[in-house]
Amino acid sequence: MRSSNRVTAAVLAAALALPLGAPAHAAAPDSTAAAAAAITVEVIAANGSGCAPGTASVVSNGDDTGFRVRYRDFVAEAGGSAGVVERRKNCQLGVLVSIPDGWTVAIASANYRGKAALRSGATALQRTSYYWQGSSATERKDATFTGPLNGLWTTWDVAPVLTYAACGSQSVLNVNTELRIDAGNSTGLSTMSMSHSEGDVDTLFNFSLAHC
Numbered sequence: 001m002r003s004s005n006r007v008t009a010a011v012l013a014a015a016l017a018l019p020l021g022a023p024a025h026a027a028a029p030d031s032t033a034a035a036a037a038a039i040t041v042e043v044i045a046a047n048g049s050g051c052a053p054g055t056a057s058v059v060s061n062g063d064d065t066g067f068r069v070r071y072r073d074f075v076a077e078a079g080g081s082a083g084v085v086e087r088r089k090n091c092q093l094g095v096l097v098s099i100p101d102g103w104t105v106a107i108a109s110a111n112y113r114g115k116a117a118l119r120s121g122a123t124a125l126q127r128t129s130y131y132w133q134g135s136s137a138t139e140r141k142d143a144t145f146t147g148p149l150n151g152l153w154t155t156w157d158v159a160p161v162l163t164y165a166a167c168g169s170q171s172v173l174n175v176n177t178e179l180r181i182d183a184g185n186s187t188g189l190s191t192m193s194m195s196h197s198e199g200d201v202d203t204l205f206n207f208s209l210a211h212c
Helices: 010-016 032-038
Strands: 040-047 056-060 066-071 075-078 088-098 103-118 123-132 139-146 149-158 170-182 190-193 203-211
Touching: 032 203, 040 056, 056 088, 066 088, 075 088, 075 170, 103 123, 103 139, 103 170, 123 149, 123 190, 139 149, 170 190, 170 203
Parallel strands: none
Antiparallel strands: 040 088, 056 066, 066 203, 075 190, 088 170, 103 149, 103 190, 103 203, 123 139, 123 170
8 A cells, every 4th residue: 555646726726625415314225235336436526637527437237336437538749749848647546435325335356458659769657646635545557558559448446445435425536547648759749548448337446345
């Protein structure tokens, strides 16, 4: 578990500072499957050059094991006609996770996916960190790529220590993702994307549930 620098834009901070709605006081689910099915997720803030308004979304997995993040326009470019600002793209998401009474949840693992077209001599970095709002525990994953590389990529991050959200409440999971490309001595355009061409999964977060 490593701490990362947190540079949060004012728009994100303002959105996350809004008071959260009170959770429904329904009977607490009596099984892990029922609790998992009752968890809901929602993007309440998005900021950064990699996620213009309306281009990032979240949805619960069909099997209730976690949730998926979908990016529609998260691409970094370097070399060729790409400008300097295109070399680094980032996205800061605030995901509201509503947890049923009597339960708590942690992120057990994450799977990041995308596409790359890196020329020989070019390198790229994909970095994602996440933490529960109000917690000092941050999990970060760095993955590096070297050209030539043309096709789909995927990386896994398994949390060495489970950090649980507050029990029976709504908690905000902050997810910060960055793409960087260095053209190096390559010629032509190199690109790195957080968008996957197969299926509807770009980033997958897997839950671990526990009784409070």
